[in-house]
Structures are given as structure tokens and as C-alpha cells.
Amino acid sequence: MATVKYRIRGKSKQNTSIYIYLSTGRGNFVEVASGFSVNPKDWSTTNNKPKQNSEINRQTFSDLNKLEKFVYDEVNTSNAKGELIDAHWLRSKISECFNRVKKTDQTLLTNHIQFIIDNAQTRKIKGSNKIGLSDRRIAGYKSFLKLTEEYEKVIKKKIHFLDINKRFVDKFTNWMLNEKNYAVNYAGKILDNLKTVCKDAQAIDIDCHPYTDKIEGFRERDEDRYIVTLSFSELEEIRKADIEKEALINARKWLLLGCEIGQRASDLLKLTPDDVRYTKGSYYIDILQQKTGKNVTVGIIAPHVIDIIENGFPYAISTQKLNKHIKDLCDDAGLTEMIKGKKYDKKTRRKKLDYYRKCDLITSHSFRRSFATNYYKKIPTAILINITGHSKESLFLEYINRREDKDDNANLFMKFYEEIHQKKEPEMKVFKNGTNQ
Template identity: 45%
Template sequence: MATIKFQLRSEANKAVPIYFYLSMGRGSFFRIRTGFSIHPSNWSKAKGFPKQNDEANKKVATNLKTLEKHLLECINDAQANGVEINNEFLEQKTNGCFNREEKTDNSLVTYQIQYIIDHSDTRKIQGKSKIGLAANTVKNYQTFKNIIEEFELVIKKPLRFIDLSPEVIEKFKNWLLKKQGYSVNHAGRSLAHLKSVSKDAEKLGVTVHPNAFKIETFNESNEDRNIVTLSFEELKLIEKAELTREALINARKWLLLGCELGQQGEDLMRIKHSDFRKIDDDLVVDVFQQKGKKHVTIPVTERAKKILDNGFPEKIALQNLNDYIKEAAKAAKLDEIIEGKKYDADTKRKVFGKYPKHELITSHVCRRSFATNFYKIIPTTVIMGITGHVKESTFLQYINKPKDRDENARLFLKSLNGGI
């Protein structure tokens, strides 16, 4: 059964957009702008509607109730007739409820972003022969569109490609970093997206400000990055920690197994017992990496076999895994105070500071710990084949290590002396 709730995504001291959240059950979920806005002080979180404290707010509340009824009727009709319900359908029905004209102005930055999203399945991937953007890439474009729409509220007008002067880009950058509190990497990616989208628009004949092609992107330097990993010794402490709750014991299995297989949290959670197979006397596991769309075969180490001997771990939601492995690491007394970024629920941003190490443990530590622990033990190209990295420079940046030009020579001689 479809349910609709209205929410705000910001508590800024200004009028902010009102969104509706549509749940279709079984993980089918949509978030769409209603086209209305309100100051957070006039919004009732408990009721999910504007406070009835003046005529303007009462009118917005009436419009939202009208929209809710209209959407549910459209959804019921669509389901009865086998029509696909997606973002485009919901945006169209939302605009239709209030007889709004659809935006078809290709000079708008948001129009071009939506164009890319709508044609993501046939879009050619730069530098590759295949077509079709990955799901995460499409999600990133949607996030970027939301960022541009929020910036448009600040400048109080739609952002057009012809507007991308040095002054506007500087204002956008400062807004990302200082007002929104985004990380250096996130702000840098947003500017990179803007530059890329501008190039796309020009190819389609849109007039673009020349400065858009000169946008400077950036990211954190290696010295500024705070990488959290678990050493073999720390993993032993977690393995031996006394845990009584089954949920924590199960999450610990995933953490230990993940640090031996070197996969992203999402890919790790998709591994099934049937994915393991034997090659001669060795055990391997086949994994399809969603981000790179690659099939990889990973050797199962003796430590991983020991974990599996106690039973394959039960499936668990990634957010629950992140919460539980923090508790497991705390039980292992990983209390060293280190620098890092921790998610703040109030600001909805990661805040840099000094925290006990167990508070900074997430599922991403699995892949990074694997890469760091086996670096200089296993040839870098072999590790990259497991983690999914394509470039050695990217891999070394991932584990925050400088390039060692002598390492291949050492590994070659070690292998040669070992009887190859």
C-alpha cells in the first residue's frame, strides 16, 4: 500500500523546500519536491504539516492535502493499468495537480542534470566502450541536482549555464564549504560535476559561460586524509572480544570476513554461501562488484576459512552492521584517540575531530584494511584485482601510501628465491 509523508530536508533559517516521501513497500521509495516551501519554524515535525498559525501556512497545508489525495489516486490508477511509477511519473503528476508548466528550458543547469539522469541507461561511459551509467553514478547526479536546487534558493533564481561566471562559481564554492559544511572532497566533486555537465550542455548547443570550462576542482591532500584501518593485531582483539548478543557476534563475523575479502560494504552484504567454490584444493569466492560492474574471484584465506567454519553470517542491513561493529570494536577496547570524521545526526554532516577509534569503524574499513594489511605482502596488481582499483595511483591514494619504485623489484626477487 502506498503511503505519503511530507518532510523538510533542512532546518536552515530561511524558507526551504517541502518534499513528499512515497513508500510503495518492499524497498520501493521516492523523494520528490512538492513545489512548495516553508520556514522550518512554521513546520510541525510531529504532524508532518505546516503549523496552522496564519493564513499562508493554512493554504500550504490545504495544497499538500490536495496533492496527497491526487497522487494516491494517480498511483492507484497506474498500478491498475500496469504503468511504471518512477521519479518522472511522480514529478509529472505533481505538476499536473496544480497545472504547472513543465520546465523544458535547456539553458537551466537542473534541466541538463535531469537529462543525463533520464538517459543514463544509454549514456556512453567516458573512456570506455560500454554504455549505461552505474546506479551509484545516477544517484550522485540526483544528489547534485538537489544541491543545485538548494543553491537556487540562495541566489533566488534558476541557475543557467550562461550565469557561471567566476563570481558565481566562487559564491557556489563558498556556499558548499562554509554555509553547507560539506567536506572538501564533496564540495570538489560538486564543482567537477558542474564542469562536466557544462561540457555536456555545450555539445547539445546550449550557450555556456566560458568560465564554466575553467572551473577548478579539488580534493583533500593525502596529508589531510584520515584513513581508518584495522591491523591484523586489532582484528585479533576483535575476534577474541567477549560478546554476548547474537547480533554483535553475527556482525563481527561480517567485519572479520570483510577484512579478508576486501570488498565494499554493499558488495560484501551480497555474498552468499553458494558463491564459494573450490579450485583444486583451494577455496575461492566469486563477487560481482556493483560500482565497477566487474566480476572478481577472491582467494579465501585460512583466517577467512576459520570464520566460515563457525557458520556463514546472517544477512544484515548495512546501517545495522555499521552500528554493531562499533560496539564489537568497543568491546575489544579499541579506545585509542585518533583523528577522523564522525557523522553528526543534527547537522547531517561528518564532523572532523578526535574520537575513540571504535567510534570511527564502519563497513568501509573492511576494504581499506585488506588493501593496507596486504600491501607489500602481495603484489599490488593482485590486490587491485581484488579491490577493483584500476589505477595504481588511485590505489596508493586509497591507502595513503607513496609510490615505492623498489617494491616490484623486491617482490620479484622474493618470488624468484621462492622457487618460481
């Protein structure tokens, strides 16, 4: 049976620390500073607590009683879970009891996330010789910190790196999917973030539970993904639609441009005429991708996009407004067939799978996917992924929800082979006649 006691060290005339002593039986005991102090003359050797002879001592007496009860309860809980009860455990329980957390405590998950955010501008970017995290990545860490703090309130304890074992990860995943109703992909990305932060902590010699190396994110199954794209014929319907509102005309320009250059909305909507250059009779758009940091050059050949560049580049607009306008635009263009997809539900504040009009499912993210889908197998994949910014073909195929088809690849090779050899000039051959002359 566990025993909790308090004691002080020394008999100085000044305040001294009060230590909490925890015995769990069979010679197992730990002792750490409680964070409280008392003048030795005010210490009762009868009950091993401060005398209640002043307001401060009465408060300390009450706090120690609160801590004693809290520790007894936590010992039972931890024993049931098979957790190790040591000095680290006891210190963490004291902090939990009084919500007392030091920002300098490097063993806490939230503190290290904040450390990454605070030092974002000087952090080296993995796989490059550049420093400074992107605004998008910093925002991701801030969201992860907010979510972690919310979960700590749910479990009523601060999360230490040594707490992050398989049981913790399983419970955290269950909370995200079943309590928060997060999308599978989003929950999987959160686990990726968790593993990244743990690895970062290990790199500066912060002790982490061995299981952190085994944390794995996940994605929804291919059959559960619903990707909405615009085909070439649908883009032509949008291009020819009779539109009068200036806002929708501007949105149409962004849509047609976006479906031809294959960039994320965050990069697309930053473009200005200054990003377009005319060289040797052709138009090129130079883009520094915000997410990947890659420099991309896209050649423009579609006549209707060249017309947009030459006769009225679209004016700046927010992603939110663009998403609203393109739904109205696609509605006016007649893209109203009912298709299966996921749409944001204001009541649940989550995406709901159902049948909706296609125009209601089109977003600015459809532009890049439409580009990748429409040109897949028509243009070599290596060229496409250099434009979209995907690091490898497998990610590109996952993005458009396609599996690698080896027969298709072989057929494509033969097609290119024939085109190459059809363009070769016929060779002149000399045949010897029967007389050998």
C-alpha cells in the first residue's frame, strides 16, 4: 500500500523546502521537492505539515492535503496501467495537481513545439542548404500545439516525451477520429507531426519513449477518396459560358489559368503580369513554390490562356472569395450533375460524404488536380511532377488517385518510340546488283 509523507531538511531560521516522500511498498520509494516551503519553527513534527498559525501556512497546509490525495489517486491509476512510478513521475504529478509547468521544462511536448515555433526563422530546412521554415509550416506547428494543449485538458495532464508510448498514441488517434471527427488524412498528418517533433527532441538529447520511432501516420484508402476535377470538355464549357458579372469573369480567368499551370492556389493567386516573361516567341511563368521551395517554370501554349495573359490578367482575390465565385461560375456553366463527394457541413463543422451538384464541390484545389489528371499519360510524368512539385511519381499518382499501370507505361513508350522514329529522315541505302558492279 502506498504511503505519502512530508518532511523538511535542516533547521535554519529561514524558509526551507518541503519534500514529499512516496513509498509504494517493498522498498520502493522516491522523494522530491514539493515546490512549497516553510519556516522550520512553523513545522509540526506531530503531523509533518505546517502549523496553521498564519494565513500562508494554512494555505500551504491545505495545498499539501490536496497534493497528498491527488498522489494517492494517481498511484492507483498508474499501478492499474503498469506505469513506472519514479521521481520523474512524482514531479509530473505535482505539476499536474497545481497546473504548475515551467516553460523551460524540455521534457514537455508542448514546450518543444513552442521551441520549434520560436526558432522557426533559424531552423535548417531538411534536404536543403536553406534556413527558415515557411509560413505554412509555422502555421502547421501552431495548429499542432493548439491541438496538443486541447488533448492535455481532456486527459488532465501534461504530456512528457516519455509518456508517448503505443497506448498513448492509440488513445490520441482514437480521440482525433472518433471524438473530434477529424478526416483520416488530417489525423494521419497530426501523427506525422508528432513523430517529427519527437525526432527533433531526440536530436538535442531529450529522452523520448522508444515507441516514438515507430509512430506512423496514415491516409484514407483509395476507395474512400473522392477527387473532383474538371475535364478538358468541361473547361471548354466554362470558357464559353455567357458570364456578365465582373467577379465571375475574373474567377474564370483564375480557373482557366490554374488548370493549365498546375500550381497550388497559394502560389497561383500571387501571380502578377510581372511573373510572365516572353522569350523567343513563347510565354513562360516563373514560380517559387511556397510549400516546396522549388523554382518552377511553366510554358504557356493554350490559346485561351495566352489571350488572358495578353488581354487582361486577372486581378488579385482571396482564396475564400475565389472558392465562392467558382461555384457560381460552374453553376452558370451547367456543371450541375449529381456526383459523390465530401462537402463541409456547417452543423458538424466537418466534411460530409454525400451526393452533391458538381459545381458545389469545385474548389481552387481542383485546378491543380485537373491539370495533373488531364495531362497524365499525355505528357511524360517526369515533366508533370516537375511542374506540380511532387517529389516522386508515387506521390503524384496518389494525388490523382491512380495506380501505376505497367502496360500503360509500356504502351506509352512504344507511342513515343514510333513518334521519334517517324520523324527520322529515310536513310539512303545502296544495294549491290547481281553483277557485283
